Amino acid sequence: MASIEGLPQSSQRRKVIAGVAAISSFLILPMAFASSTRPTSIGRERMDIERFVEDCIAANNESDSQAGVKEVLKRAVSTPNAVINALGEPKRAGLNVLLSSPTLTIFAATWTPQMNLMPHNHLMWANIGIYTGREDNILWKRSSDGIKAYGAEALFAKDAAALPNNAIHSVTNPLLRFTGGIHIYGGDFFNTHRSQWNPESLKEEPSDGDVIRGIFQRENKRLGLDSQG
Ligand SMILES: [Fe+2]
Numbered sequence: 001m002a003s004i005e006g007l008p009q010s011s012q013r014r015k016v017i018a019g020v021a022a023i024s025s026f027l028i029l030p031m032a033f034a035s036s037t038r039p040t041s042i043g044r045e046r047m048d049i050e051r052f053v054e055d056c057i058a059a060n061n062e063s064d065s066q067a068g069v070k071e072v073l074k075r076a077v078s079t080p081n082a083v084i085n086a087l088g089e090p091k092r093a094g095l096n097v098l099l100s101s102p103t104l105t106i107f108a109a110t111w112t113p114q115m116n117l118m119p120h121n122h123l124m125w126a127n128i129g130i131y132t133g134r135e136d137n138i139l140w141k142r143s144s145d146g147i148k149a150y151g152a153e154a155l156f157a158k159d160a161a162a163l164p165n166n167a168i169h170s171v172t173n174p175l176l177r178f179t180g181g182i183h184i185y186g187g188d189f190f191n192t193h194r195s196q197w198n199p200e201s202l203k204e205e206p207s208d209g210d211v212i213r214g215i216f217q218r219e220n221k222r223l224g225l226d227s228q229g
Pocket of ligand 1: 115120122169
């Protein structure tokens with residue numbers, strides 16, 4: 001695992017803060033950084049989100065960017081209560097975008113109880129760190145007639161996993177409560193045209209940020225939740 005050396009200078013820190021503000025349009029279902037409506041805190045520890053984003057940006061500049069960023073992510077989710085106190089307890093399906101840039105995308109994703117996400121690719125490396133609940137991944141690979149499942153990995157709180165550039169996975173929250181994770185991608189996740197596969201026919205279909213947004217909105221509607229957060 002690569003080590004993380006140094007942090008951005010103060011000017012870079014300001015850029016990060018400005019960048020976080022600039023991507024507010026990507027917030028599908030905002031879970032404010034500091035919300036007065038956040039439920040009861042668990043302990044006193046609280047993740048410093050701005051510092052976390054800065055550390056990820058610095059690690060992304062290392063020679064092994066994915067390993068470096070995964071190390072930052074692993075450290076963050078090792079104290080899941082601190083993440084919950086900063087991001088809030090998940091209450092609906094949503095993506096809380098912390099950074100959206102050409103070389104790095106970071107968001108917190110929350111899955112409703114027993115939510116499923118069809119097979120999809122990213123076309124860039126991905127790191128997933130769970131801070132509450134559980135996320136089951138089925139791993140797929142292309143085959144002569146589409147895609148074929150070949151592996152699985154169950155991620156619990158404090159776990160961090162790495163997916164390579166060519167990964168195809170589907171995701172399930174098997175629990176009767178919400179799951180929350182921090183997802184980090186080595187590229188511009190929301191502006192990359194990717195693929196997803198119909199969960200029954202396994203027919204390949206186009207996917208992008210709007211498609212993902214629609215999936216989350218439908219999930220909240222299915223459960224009778226307010227889709228506007
Ligand atoms: Fe994914």
